[in-house]
Amino acid sequence: MSKQLPTVVIVGRMNVGKSTLFNRLSQSIKSITLDYEGVTRDVISDEISWSGRSFRITDTGGVSLRKTTDPILQEVRARALEMVDKAAVIMFVVDGKTGLLPEDREISKLLHKSGKPVILAVNKVDSSASQEFIHEFERLGHTKTVYISAQHGKNIADLLQELVAALPAQGPELDEEEPRYRVVLLGKPNVGKSSLMNLLLKQERSIVSDQAGTTREAISEKVTVHQEDILITDTPGVRRSKAIDEQLEELMVKSAFRAMDRANIVLLLVDSSEGRLSDQELKLAFYAFKQEHKALIIVYNKQDLVDERIKEDLEFRNSEYEFFLKKVAQISISCKDGKNVGKLFPLIQKVWERHSQQFSDQDLTILFKNALQQRPLFHKTIPLLVYSARQVATAPVTIALTVNHPQWFEETQLGFFENLLRKEYQLQGVPVRFVMRKGKD
Numbered sequence: 001m002s003k004q005l006p007t008v009v010i011v012g013r014m015n016v017g018k019s020t021l022f023n024r025l026s027q028s029i030k031s032i033t034l035d036y037e038g039v040t041r042d043v044i045s046d047e048i049s050w051s052g053r054s055f056r057i058t059d060t061g062g063v064s065l066r067k068t069t070d071p072i073l074q075e076v077r078a079r080a081l082e083m084v085d086k087a088a089v090i091m092f093v094v095d096g097k098t099g100l101l102p103e104d105r106e107i108s109k110l111l112h113k114s115g116k117p118v119i120l121a122v123n124k125v126d127s128s129a130s131q132e133f134i135h136e137f138e139r140l141g142h143t144k145t146v147y148i149s150a151q152h153g154k155n156i157a158d159l160l161q162e163l164v165a166a167l168p169a170q171g172p173e174l175d176e177e178e179p180r181y182r183v184v185l186l187g188k189p190n191v192g193k194s195s196l197m198n199l200l201l202k203q204e205r206s207i208v209s210d211q212a213g214t215t216r217e218a219i220s221e222k223v224t225v226h227q228e229d230i231l232i233t234d235t236p237g238v239r240r241s242k243a244i245d246e247q248l249e250e251l252m253v254k255s256a257f258r259a260m261d262r263a264n265i266v267l268l269l270v271d272s273s274e275g276r277l278s279d280q281e282l283k284l285a286f287y288a289f290k291q292e293h294k295a296l297i298i299v300y301n302k303q304d305l306v307d308e309r310i311k312e313d314l315e316f317r318n319s320e321y322e323f324f325l326k327k328v329a330q331i332s333i334s335c336k337d338g339k340n341v342g343k344l345f346p347l348i349q350k351v352w353e354r355h356s357q358q359f360s361d362q363d364l365t366i367l368f369k370n371a372l373q374q375r376p377l378f379h380k381t382i383p384l385l386v387y388s389a390r391q392v393a394t395a396p397v398t399i400a401l402t403v404n405h406p407q408w409f410e411e412t413q414l415g416f417f418e419n420l421l422r423k424e425y426q427l428q429g430v431p432v433r434f435v436m437r438k439g440k441d
Contacts, residue, residue: 005047006089007045007055007057007087007089008056008057008088008090009090010022010091011060012063012092012093012094012104012107013101013107017123017150018059018093020123020151021123025046025156025160044058044219050164053170055088055164061080084111084114087116088117089166090116090117090118090119091119092107092118092119092120093123096122096125096134097124100136100137108142111142112141117144118144119163120140120146122137124150125147125149126154146158146159179222181352181355182264182265183266183348184235184259184260184262184263186235186267188280191302192269193269196267196301196344200232201223220232220259225345230348263294264294264355266289267297267299268281268285268288268296269299269301270298270300270301272305272310275310276313276317277298285324289328294396295396296429296431297328297329297331297348297351297429298329299333300314301334303333303334327427328429331343351429354426355394355396355430357394359391359397361389361390364391365390367389368386368417368420371420372384384409384413387402388401396431397421397432399434400434400435400437401437402437403436403437403439404439409436
């Protein structure tokens with residue numbers, strides 16, 4: 001059970017160390033940090049505890065109150081200011097090495113007007129040489145100031161103590177159910193993941209732009225569908241490794257794969273107007289389904305751009321991979337005009353039910369034994385026998401087979417049993433794992 005917690009929001013101009021501080025405080029989620037401006041764009045959060053109090057810490061993109069025509073910078077600023085409105089306490093981060101800048105003053109004035117409790121965190125105070133400018137920040141007029149080094153952990157405990165002291169009085173705890181399962185949106189850059197995230201949540205949660213690479217970190221949000229809580233995570237676009245030539249993009253890809261590792265269901269978004277599944281998309285699909293054993297739905301987006309020729313081309317090219325694609329769930333949508341988006345949640349729920357279903361051990365044993373009687377399997381001249389079958393896990397469906405020679409039940413033989421299961425039960429969209437055990441003759 002998790003609780004509805006007060007939120008502490010980290011704000012400040014670009015490149016003052018907000019994400020480094022978030023990573024120092026966060027117990028599980030990590031924000032991308034690089035030594036140049038504008039890396040963090042979306043809002044990411046984590047739950048932490050200190051001195052018996054739990055609260056949610058939220059990292060935001062760098063705030064600039066100056067006029068800009070850059071739509072992404074405008075959106076980053078809007079998101080950060082929106083979080084300020086929702087905050088119980090604001091952690092205002094400034095750069096102690098650089099000293100007080102006009103942008104710091106502008107942000108400070110805004111925070112004073114908010115009426116929220118503000119803790120001023122003067123960062124990068126690593127040595128006596130870096131303390132030359134720190135007295136300047138007293139002019140900002142904030143009553144609570146802590147001099148820290150997020151990178152080296154200096155005075156972080158003092159900062160947390162001030163945060164806890166500034167939190168509102170603890171009211172009655174309202175319990176909130178953990179999400180029943182987790183869904184991650186995966187795909188190449190600019191295929192519509194963030195647009196779909198916003199449509200599913202019915203709010204502008206992810207920044208959307210035609211510019212590839214807009215989403216830089218995995219961001220998650222809980223949604224309730226038919227009284228079930230689902231956690232949905234949007235991820236940065238994943239390119240093939242040869243195309244990753246920047247440190248930032250490499251970190252973005254790692255963020256996407258970490259999110260997939262925590263998920264139960266993967267929605268692999270594809271730009272159907274391209275008329276084909278790319279090699280990279282096929283590799284992602286195989287990796288998620290066959291190697292990581294995640295339930296998989298391939299979502300063909302941008303149907304508003306698909307004409308009959310493109311549709312036929314896509315069907316022709318996909319036929320080569322029919323042996324795999326018939327095992328996964330597929331749906332065609334358009335985020336632009338909303339086509340079939342309403343069908344996505346019912347499909348997700350159906351796939352989850354398949355992913356978490358429980359089979360009778362007796363039925364499984366009879367199914368496999370009867371099949372081997374009709375079509376025996378051999379290793380050279382030695383028959384391969386199944387003595388019993390037992391389901392040992394769900395999500396993914398995991399079947400333990402007790403057999404005479406486990407070492408000879410390889411991919412071909414296990415494929416035989418998987419096909420039996422898929423023919424007998426509805427398993428589209430979900431992987432099947434087998435565990436081999438040695439039985440007595």
